[in-house]
Amino acid sequence: xxxxxxxxxxxxxxxxxxxxxFTSFLLAVIxxxxxxxxxxxxxxxxxxxxxxxxxxxxxxxxxxxxHRIAETLHDEVGAILSSAKLHLLGIKAxxxxxxxxxxxxxxxxxxxxxxGRVRGISHNLHSNILKEFxxxxxxxxxxxxxxxxxxxxxxxxxxxxxxxxxxDNDISMYRMVQELxxxxxxxxxATEFLISSTLNGNELNLVIFHNGDGLTQEQFExxxxxxxxxxxxxxxxxxxxxxxxxxxxxxxxxxxINIHVPVKSNQS
Numbered sequence: 256x257x258x259x260x261x262x263x264x265x266x267x268x269x270x271x272x273x274x275x276x277f278t279s280f281l282l283a284v285i286x287x288x289x290x291x292x293x294x295x296x297x298x299x300x301x302x303x304x305x306x307x308x309x310x311x312x313x314x315x316x317x318x319x320x321x322h323r324i325a326e327t328l329h330d331e332v333g334a335i336l337s338s339a340k341l342h343l344l345g346i347k348a349x350x351x352x353x354x355x356x357x358x359x360x361x362x363x364x365x366x367x368x369x370x371g372r373v374r375g376i377s378h379n380l381h382s383n384i385l386k387e388f389x390x391x392x393x394x395x396x397x398x399x400x401x402x403x404x405x406x407x408x409x410x411x412x413x414x415x416x417x418x419x420x421x422x423d424n425d426i427s428m429y430r431m432v433q434e435l436x437x438x439x440x441x442x443x444x445a446t447e448f449l450i451s452s453t454l455n456g457n458e459l460n461l462v463i464f465h466n467g468d469g470l471t472q473e474q475f476e477x478x479x480x481x482x483x484x485x486x487x488x489x490x491x492x493x494x495x496x497x498x499x500x501x502x503x504x505x506x507x508x509x510x511x512i513n514i515h516v517p518v519k520s521n522q523s
Contacts, residue, residue: 390425409448417454420519427493434486443467461514469510472503
């Protein structure tokens with residue numbers, strides 16, 4: 256009888272030890288998995304931070320290059336063209352024959368056109384108007400300038416409750432609008448165009464609407480990885496940097512691009 260009791264006791268001890276070992280193994284596996292998941296999350300966060308830093312550096316470098324080119328156009332090319340215009344105007348047209356007078360007049364017209372174009376390019380590349388008057392006025396000015404004589408019905412309806420909190424973010428939004436508007440002018444064949452914005456709490460919603468042709472969301476996702484889609488890639492980089500999103504849709508009324516960007520409300 257004591258022998259049977261000893262056997263039962265040993266069996267109970269054995270089962271207990273096995274359960275303890277199994278429980279320890281299970282806890283070790285769970286701990287290891289949690290540690291692995293925590294490591295993966297930290298690595299994903301690190302990769303995201305590195306990606307954002309690279310994008311931010313690329314965007315900042317692009318903006319600096321834009322300013323450098325703008326200043327070169329304004330200070331050097333613009334000055335040379337203005338000097339050439341003064342020299343041309345110094346020629347007495349009344350002593351020229353009819354043919355040379357026409358050539359003189361044509362040269363003056365072309366030079367004025369070039370000076371205007373260089374000045375326009377310089378202003379587009381530079382963000383002074385954005386810094387001085389804010390995002391809304393910069394968009395209004397840009398739309399008026401580039402759509403005049405091209406799109407008959409081009410309007411803006413921007414929410415004036417939005418005020419600049421982060422100038423760098425405004426520059427990114429403005430550059431996206433510039434790229435999307437230029438693409439519309441190049442490819443859409445639109446006769447109606449509207450940029451609107453609404454500030455909902457801490458989110459700014461920008462909508463670009465036109466009645467022409469445009470990309471689908473699938474085409475945007477595909478083209479932004481191709482060489483010819485550099486402008487779209489720049490848009491995507493700025494969206495990532497702003498932690499926003501962009502969506503392309505089309506319907507019976509027209510074509511719409513929705514941009515949602517988290518911002519700080521001027522009331523917060």
